[in-house]
Structures are given as structure tokens and as C-alpha cells.
Amino acid sequence: MDASRIRAVRRGAVAVVLVCAAVLLGGCSNPATSARRGGPSTAQAALPLVTNDLQDQYQKVIKEVLPSVVQIQAGQSLGSGVIYDDKGHIVTNAHVVGSEKTFRVTTARSEEPLAASLVYSYPEQDLAVIKLDKVPQGLRPAVFGGSDQVEVGQIVLAMGSPLGLSSSVTQGIVSATGRTVSEPADDGGSGATIPNMVQTSAAINPGNSGGALVNLDGQVIGIPTLGAADPGMQGGAAPGIGFAIPASMVRTVAGQIIGTGKVTDSGRAALGVTVRTVVDDGYQPAGAALVTVKAGGPAASAGLKAGDVITRLGDTAVGTTTELAEALAEKKPGERVTVTYERSGTRKTAQVTLGEQ
Template identity: 35%
Template sequence: MENSTSSGRGWGRPWLPLLVVIGFVVAGIVGGLAGASLVRERAVTPTAVATRAGAAATRGQPVVETTAQTVAGQVYQAVGKAVVDVIARESNGFFDEQGSGSGVVVDQRGLIVTAAHVVAGASTVQVQFATGERHTARVLGVDEANDLALLQVDRLPDGIPVASLGDSDTVQVGDVVIAIGSPFGLSGTVTQGIVSAVNRSWNPPGDRLHTGLIQTDAPINPGNSGGPLFNADGEVIGIATMIESPIRGNVGIGFAVPSNTVKRVLPQLEQGAQLQPAWLGISGTDLDAATAQRFGLDVDRGVIVLNVVPGSPAARAGLRPAQIRGNDIASLGDVIVALDGTPVQGMEDLAARIGTHQPGDTVELTVIRNGQRQTIRVTLGSWPQQG
């Protein structure tokens, strides 16, 4: 069900506020283009205004000033009807609860991408198209780690285009982006903005650390979740997943799962995969040069283990936390310096790489303990269900 808000937070000293129990979800690990073959029908996309203007300048023709609103209008006319409303109903026995979000058609066979939390717990899911037709949809697969779900309807109404999945690796800060969805149930709402940041990490309260996200100031509100973030060529470069807001409304900070992540998991979702985020079960902070020098370490990059969750995979593997007195580290426990033989740069790096794994996978952590390096094998678990 739709639940895409959180309270605002600030960022303080690097080692204390990053106390994230690593359920580790990675939203943007670059996974190749295995899912590109799913998009068999490409929509007719508009030519980006900036590209047209550049070509005109090359030919010596006058360049007409245009606005991002013009680009948004072109994108809406070309692929706006590929965006759908997703209505999820959950039966509680005596009455039904209804939640809503958005989605986007990515294949002529009736495949629709949305956010996993939009359809979580739903007993029935329906999709309403721009034509007004409403069809029952099947949930083919879910990727909770990246907050993605794949739906399918038996057929697409006439006149519904298919949106192309673009290359999110080419997205740059400052690029114009257009969000289309159903904020607060207002179908077909178009907003525009820019890419505010790429490869963004974000940790909503009570949730796991999310990495690799596209951040945008294009207004995104409850109901936009699962809807597409388009570039100026009308290609989907992200799927709206959450906002950062103390008021459950847009404050100019929204996040989207990159399209290349969607491409990577689409084949698995079409086959019915139920992908879960892998869980290590620690909280930690980045090792820095000053701390390394203080404790006589021969590296200045890694993760200081601050807490090990009882009963977690980390606890079963015997990882040891640091001893804390007040707000300071009195003595080190384990410092994670490598994962499967590759150096770990810090918490976000470790989170992203754990996020490429599935529960049940075994990884090798290289740790410094009492000044000596040793290798610890950990079988990852599933992120605990939120109570």
C-alpha cells in the first residue's frame, strides 16, 4: 500500500548518525541490460528540445529559447498514456482497504512496472488506463529490495503506447526530468524538474539503507509511487519510490529507482521471482584516517562494527562490535575492510554490495580484529519483517 513519506533528517558527524542496521538494499547497482529484450515495443518518443536546439545551432539556424515546460508537454503527448493508475485492495475480513499508486506500461504484452509497496499485501490489483478502462492485473513478481513489482493485464486498450526504458547510467545532475502519475489520486498529473543527484543513498527512519537512487526536485507526492520519471526524450530513467518529507507532501526531494535496475530484474520478475533484501545484521560507521591512526590500523577505509543484532547472520558468524563510552569509541571490535576479497570503502559501499546478494548467499568478510586480519564467512539472511 502507498506509504512513501518520512520525517526530515540532517547529516552530522560521519560515524554516529550512520547507525544503519544493514538490511542493505541497493536500488541502483548497474546490472547490465539483460532485461532490455522485454521491451519489444518501443514508444515513439519526442526529440529533446535541447538536442533540436543544438542541431539548429550546428546548421547556423537561429536557436529558439524553449522551456522545460515545453519538453514536459512533448513527453506527455508522446508517452503520457503509457502511465496507469494502480489500485490495490487488501481484505481484512470485514472490510477492504484500498491503496493507490502509479505504474508504466513497458511491454506490449501488458507488462506494467510499479513500486512493490504499492501492491504489498493486496488481495486484488486493478489497473486503470488513460482511456478510462479498468483491468484486473496479476502480480507476476516482486523485488522488495529495490521496491519494484511487475504486473500484467490480459490486453492493453487501443491507443496505449509502450514506454521505453532508457539508460540511467547516462543521467547527469541538472538533466530535465518529467514525472507522470496520480498524486493524491489525481490521474495523469505531470510535473517537471531536474535531476538533483545521482547514486544517492537514503535511510528513512525505521527502514533499511537504500543506495544508488536518482534524486529529483520534480514534485512527487503520495500516489506517484511506481510511476515513471522520464527524460527529455520520453524514456523512462527511473521509477518513483519515495519522498523525503515531514508533511507527507512534496518538499523538493524525491527518489527514483534507476531504469537499469529495472532492466536487470525484469527477467526474474517475469518468471515470478519474489526477491528479498539480504540482511547482515550490524550497525556501523565509516573508518576514517584519524580513527585508523588512533588505533594503529594499517588501512583508513572500511566499516567499524558498532552493534551486532542478536540472532542475526552477523551474530551467528561471530562478528564483534566496538565498545562505546559516551559518544566515543573506547576500543575496536571488528573493522570490515573487504567483502569477497575486494576492499570496502565504507558503509554505503558495503550496503550496495550486500544488496547485490540474496538471502542464503554466503559472503566472505575480511576483518581486522585485535590488529590481525581474518576472514569470516557469513550466510546472509532476510530482512526482518517490520512490526
């Protein structure tokens, strides 16, 4: 388990774009004329007011939300979490809790760490819920927003414990929505593939995982989970590209865990198989080979067998297990899709009704 690792963006490629800041130059008009038109003198008077308003809004949101963000110590690793309700439930990332069952939690109001225990971890969506063994007075749950509260360009604040620095805040904007991101597993293999993530320019550093991405209405709109890695920097972080699990998915998963002790309705499409990547004669990825096929599952019902190699799901080419997971992440349970595969050197197709993961 590594709560501080930097993850790789979809398909492992990140373009590094150098953005030059444009210098806004004033006009060349006569200063007296500009003053008569309400030019520089008016702008200079208005700018501090706008700046102060935004600063006041930042401070208001931080004061409201930061007490709902905690630091989690899981074994030798540190991460962040968000207080979900007044019963002591805290939502965080599955990779923050790792294989640990007990934790030490530092809240904004606790001088000493509080004991907590694992309720359930759901690595498929990289979410987990832990619960304080004893609920202190004054515990403040966060307010979670929905998908309608997320718009590209809106200002957001990331709150957490980057590099162990508790109660830290960074700011940025929502850069994009609907991203599908694949994480590496602890063993270097294929980890979780998470759809519909929120991309942000707010700094997401090691230790931010499991914290809060907050809009200026004080609503948690996502759980910061990973930062992009730039292959050109030998796996180093790509500045300004971070990802958060949307609050709507957090509420869905956390609600089921708290209500039933597990995830009963993931909403994630599945074939009912385990797979591995195979390569061609040139050692290039050539498809996802079926290692096991669940009896009575979607793939088995469509006639697929262990040893078949999937090369396409619908219109999406599949060369690796990660690409298959990414293709499935864009589908819904119950959706009917054409699966192209090879069996003993012969290309075949099958119509598969997707199940649920």
C-alpha cells in the first residue's frame, strides 16, 4: 500500500504543454483621456474590491470545510479523509487504507489521534470507509455536492495533508470532467480504472489522497485521488494535472458501505472474466487473454472461453488489460456490446450483455 504514490493518466501518456502567460498591456491613450473615460483610475479602485471579495470567499469556505477534513495514519503511511456523517464515518481512498484494519485519525479538533476501524474497502473505485471508535463532540460532517455542481472553469480548493502537512489548502480550477483514469497496482500491474473523474489544476500531492475538492459554495465535489505522471520526467509528477473521484460516486459507494457493510450496486459494467495482456511476435501488446471465465457470467453466456483473446470491445481496440478496463468503464451494466476475440488463430465476434462488477 502506498498512499503517496503518483498515478498514471489513461493510456500512460501525458502531453506537457508550456503555457506562456500573456501580458495585458494598457492602451497608449492620453492618461487624462483615460481618466475621463473611467479607465485606469476606476480599474485600480475596483481591483482591490474584487480581490478582497474573492479572498473573503476563500477564507469563508476554508473555515467551513477544513474542520471536516482529517489526517489518516495507516501503518507507516499518511493520507487524508473526509467526515461523512455525525456517526463517525470517514470516507477516503482504498489505496490510503491499503491492507490495514485500524487507523489513527487526527481531526481539526483533536489534540491527540483518535482510533478508527475499517468498515469496508472497495478498490475497484478506490474508495473506502472507516469509522471512529469513539465519536468526539463537535464532529462536523462535510456537505457533498452532485454532478450538477461541477463545471469546467469553476474555482476549487483541494484540502488535505500533502506530505504530512495537515490542514493544507491549494487552489485551482476544474480543468475537465468525465476523465477515465487507470491507476497502477501496488505490484506494478493493472490497478483500478475509474470513470468520470474530475480533472483539476489544484495541486494534488502525496498525502492529499482521500481529502476534499471543494467549490466556493463549500460543497465537496470530489475526493482527490491521484496526480498525473509525465513519462518524459521519468515518472515524475505532471504539475497542474490532478484527478478526483466525483462526489456523486462517493455518495453512492459510501452510502452502500455504511448501509450494508459492502458495495451491492456498483454501476460498473463487467464481463465476468479475469484477464492478462498477451503480446505478438514483436513483443507488442496484442490483446486481453481470458484466464478465467465465470460460469453463468456475461462472457460465458455469450460463448467465450478461457484462452480466448479479446481484441476489441465495441468500437474500441483492446491491446492490454488496462485498455479493456477503460473500455468497460465507459459502458453500463445491461448494455449489449460486440466483443471481437481470437480463438486458435481465428477471429470471432460475440454479442455480450454486460453484467455488473
